[in-house]
Amino acid sequence: MTTQHSTAADPTHQQGAAASVPRVALVGVHGFGEHHLANLARLEKTGALELVAVADPNPPHPGTLAGSVAVFPDFAALLAARPGADVVIIATPIQTHAPLAAAALEAGMDVYVEKPPVASLAQFEQVVAAANGNGRLVQVGFQSLGSHALPAIREMVEAGNIGTVLGMSASGQWLRTKAYFKRSRWAGKRNLDGTDVVDGVATNALAHAVATGLHLAGAHTAADVASVETDLYRANDTESDDTSIIRVRTAPGTTLLCALTLCAPEQLDPTVTVHGTLGDITLSYTKDEVVITTPDGERRESYGRTDLLENLLASRATGVPLLCGLEDTGAFTTVLEAIRTSPDPAPIGAEHLAWEGGGDDAHPVVRGIADLIQRAVKAQATFAELGVPWARHLPPVHTLSVDGRPVAEYQDGSHVRAVSSPRPYLHPVRTLGGTVVTDHQPLDHVWHLGAGVALQDVDGVNFWGGRTYTREAGQYVWRPDHGSITVTGTTAGQHDARDGLPGRLQETLSWNGPDGAPILLEERTWAWSGVAPAIWRLSLDFALSPAGNKPVSLGSPGSNGRFGGGYGGFFWRLPACEGATVWTPAGSGEPATHGSVTRWITWAGTFDGGPATLVFVAPNDAADPWFVRVDGYPGVGQALAWDSPVIARPGSPVRRSITVFVADGILATPDVETLTHQQGDPS
Template identity: 50%
Template sequence: MSKARIAVVGVHGHGATHVRNALRRGELVAVADPRPPSGLDVTAYPSLDELLAATTVDVVVISTPIQTHVPLAETALRAGADVLLEKPPAATLAEHEHLVRVIEETGRACQVGFQAQASAATLELARMMRAGELGEIRGISAVGKWLRKRSYFDRAPWAGRRTLDGVPVVDGAVTNPLAHSTAAALLLDGSTGVADVGAIETELYRANDIESDDTSTVRITTARGTRVLIAVTLCATEHLEPTVTVHGSRGEAVLHYSSDLLDGTPYPRTDLLQNLIDHRADPAVPLYCPFTATGGFTRVVEAIRLAADPRPIPESLLHWEGEGPDRHPIVADVEHWIDRAAGELSLFSEVGAPWT
């Protein structure tokens, strides 16, 4: 069987990882980026339209600014290609619903880059919950304690923005860098569809001079009644691996989704691009993260988009380190308040975080 012909759109930053993976998984035939890459032995086009007009492609991998995800995915799907789309898949619920219709019309496949969904550790924890091994589920908490420097927000015009030139971007700690936390928590609850998510409460804050949130709690109540508490920051003392914890009446289980560890035990992970290629060859092979299974997550993105702008954290609660592009704030005791919120499935204001 001939190798899948793959194109990558957006080759800088995380896109470089997709380029390397495409070279391993199939035949990389072209890339598209307004800034041509160096040292890559394939034709580079300034846009996806020009790429598709010049060459035949089976799979398009899209790793571009958030606000371009849906338009580019639609272009690729209508050209007859299948798509691997980076997260967050859409900036608005209307965009999400539009692309669902495009997928139905074209009959093509669209996989979203939530890698944790293809981890055997995540799937094993979901099985344990369904089997009742943790007892009655009290709730699910997702914790992210990350550190991002000024250079992170300066890397692109859309970074740290809620809108750009009037177009929704909805960047932020919950929706982008730590988006896997929310997506994994909803998957564990079996609440991946739009209708599976009920109430969404948001408390968005920022220490950096940006539009979007960098320190936030979000509480989701799913249609089945599960409370999902997201507590994250990009202003921690040190950069730690994020976790998702299932709180049950018989105990807790902790998933480290970045390293595929479940209660300290390592599990394998399936590559999402390979899974998409296998699905192309045999539609009986299910996608691990089809676009339609990101509706619940996009409901959360929509709630954050419609929420009030993040409130600034007072300077008295911040400690700044580094200079120039390395400068970054540390929120006082933020790790403590994140742990309190996660353990009690409560918002920052409910546990008394001082910036609230």
């Protein structure tokens, strides 16, 4: 379906006396000012306005303007000459926007100011006060907000076309060369000569992505924003960020995740997406094109756009609302203020970059940035939370060490999105040689979290994350059923296994439903120790009890009718692994090991840091089958409720134990058997 709308304001209301035609001045005729000159010429031909003056220290090229247009070296000279302008367009460096806009408003002019409208929240409040005090209009040049796609998308969402909104994202992958940052003194600066500039990927180059995402999220004023989190980096030798994630939570609770870079391998159309339980709506805002994706397929729609200068002129004449009035950019300015006051962007190490081109045409490419942005958007996570190698380190709650060497970090899960069922987990887990053998929030299943305990059906509550498999639907469906697991108490223990003593972490945890009410109480103990120069041992014991005085059912997709899908309980998500082999005493490969009940199961292969082996050992009397995935994704778990639920009763908790040997190098079956026999029964 293609929808086209008129993009021109009707100028006939201005066709009376010549004096009623708005007189316009342009400040800044180069850069984006050239676009304004072309647009002014178009509108002047229709009789919608008259261009009477321009101001720029570098005059326009001869023949660019009609002889009747006065030319001034700066705005002060223009104001002093009193050319009778009704409207002024400000297309100057960022740090000049606020003072020029305030001066124009005090002079009685309406203002069109390019984005970002100001360089701080204080400037925003000053310009708003000047506009209100002088009864004038201020339009901000976020041209995408004139798109007719925006109200159409809101109608689709309100009609339930994509189900319940899970969140929103704005993605931008552009590339900018060294010449881009040499084009002016302020380019790539956070401040210049003590004056705020706040140039950057989110505030300038891809500011439309942020502004459009905020608009669709219903965040217009500062009051619409509950919080802003910034994760800022730079690959270029600049002050400002060029590769960043901005996470905004709106007052009603919607999350907007903006993942933006100027260091992509190729220039892609930036997009804003509304993610729903039944599909997605994606807007390519530079083209006003919308893609609606649902289980029924994909359809595309194209829309027109109202020019923001025409909208300003129409508002002056008839009082129609401004499409991007200054006060409605309060939410964007709140984001800008968070970036302005954030720590300086962290540099991305040269080992994570590839430079393409030469001279001023050279530009950096962050290795793997396209996949990282896709993963961040899906997980609604920052680069730091994803554990990206060049990102800031997210401090763990606890660090597990063996003889002074860190082997695992314990995360509390508080940064995990709600629909991934936040919970504590171990990641990264390393061999003694430093090879990482866990993954978390991977693109294929962003709710997989390192090594830990999770269940998909606890009396109908999902503590696994993602979609829920139900017997009624016979498939996975999104439901508002996600719980969270929080630590309620920790017993002091030794977090470094040394001198023959194991490290130990004992906790009590509460499994809380979507309403925050506890459903299960858990007693959990982690223990770890060195075994050999290249092997260490990790043990987990946990007991699940009802939080109330009634039995609680512990289930899985398998117990709800999905054949072979009995995962839940202990689960270990592995990272990408070359040459992966998995075997038990009875067979090898996924078909032979998945669903088997054996004393141990072994996974070996070459990870990013080198070859490693994991040996998972169950107690002698364990009856839970192994859950194994190799081809679709790498993971191993103990299936607590393989094909039928397990009941936790008051006074009779459900208990499970497992031990994992983490080894550098590739172990063979005799090595595994010797290891398990020497260590005895894990229980």
